[in-house]
Amino acid sequence: xxxxxxxxxxxxxxxxxxxxxxxxxxxxxxxxxxxxxxxxxxxxxxxxxxxxxxxxxxxxxxxxxxxxxxxxxxxxxxxxxxxxxxxxxxxxxxxxxxxxxxxxxxxxxxxxxxxxxxxxxxxxxxxxxxxxxxxxxxxxxxxxxxxxxxxxxxxxxxxxxxxxxxxxxx
Numbered sequence: 001x002x003x004x005x006x007x008x009x010x011x012x013x014x015x016x017x018x019x020x021x022x023x024x025x026x027x028x029x030x031x032x033x034x035x036x037x038x039x040x041x042x043x044x045x046x047x048x049x050x051x052x053x054x055x056x057x058x059x060x061x062x063x064x065x066x067x068x069x070x071x072x073x074x075x076x077x078x079x080x081x082x083x084x085x086x087x088x089x090x091x092x093x094x095x096x097x098x099x100x101x102x103x104x105x106x107x108x109x110x111x112x113x114x115x116x117x118x119x120x121x122x123x124x125x126x127x128x129x130x131x132x133x134x135x136x137x138x139x140x141x142x143x144x145x146x147x148x149x150x151x152x153x154x155x156x157x158x159x160x161x162x163x164x165x166x167x168x169x170x
Contacts, residue, residue: 045126045169058147058167061124063093067145071167074108075148078120078135084145085118085137094118105136114139123151128169130154 049056049071056071062078065088069078080088088094100117107113115136123130134150152158157170 043170045128047126047167047169049165049167051165056165056167058125060147061122063088063121065091065093069145069147072146072148073152075146076105077146077148077150078123078133079115079138079143079146079148080135081138081140081143081145083141085116103136105138125155126169128155 047058049058050068051057057068058071060067060069067084085094098119098121100119103115103117104112105115115138118135118137120133120135121131123133130151133154155169159168159170160166161168
């Protein structure tokens with residue numbers, strides 16, 4: 001475990017140094033609080049999604065921190081970039097004990113990449129909350145935030161209304 005902490009410390013230091021030179025992304029996909037709409041009806045939770053460039057984004061809270069993720073049923077885990085991981089770490093939303101190790105992942109283009117496996121203490125969508133959810137940090141500064149199967153499968157039955165841009169958790 002000390003080795004993982006040491007490796008992560010090196011990664012964090014690298015990220016910090018690189019982030020000083022990092023150019024901001026062209027468009028911030030995080031939403032303002034007033035843009036987020038959640039509706040609870042008869043035990044169901046209906047959450048508004050936003051469509052950006054052909055993909056759907058959904059508001060979430062990760063360890064209490066508001067973020068917006070791409071809804072991705074093809075992703076095995078919740079994934080985030082080094083940028084978001086460092087931000088959560090600096091805000092004490094991730095601790096050393098949340099880092100579980102390093103794994104190899106096959107990404108969408110078929111190549112194999114290394115990622116750091118973490119445990120998220122909480123993942124909230126609307127009034128639904130999961131605890132102890134597996135996630136991964138992609139060793140890339142600009143990787144998108146993906147809401148994958150490690151969370152979606154735990155939410156149980158979900159349905160999507162693409163005409164209304166809504167996802168319903170039952």
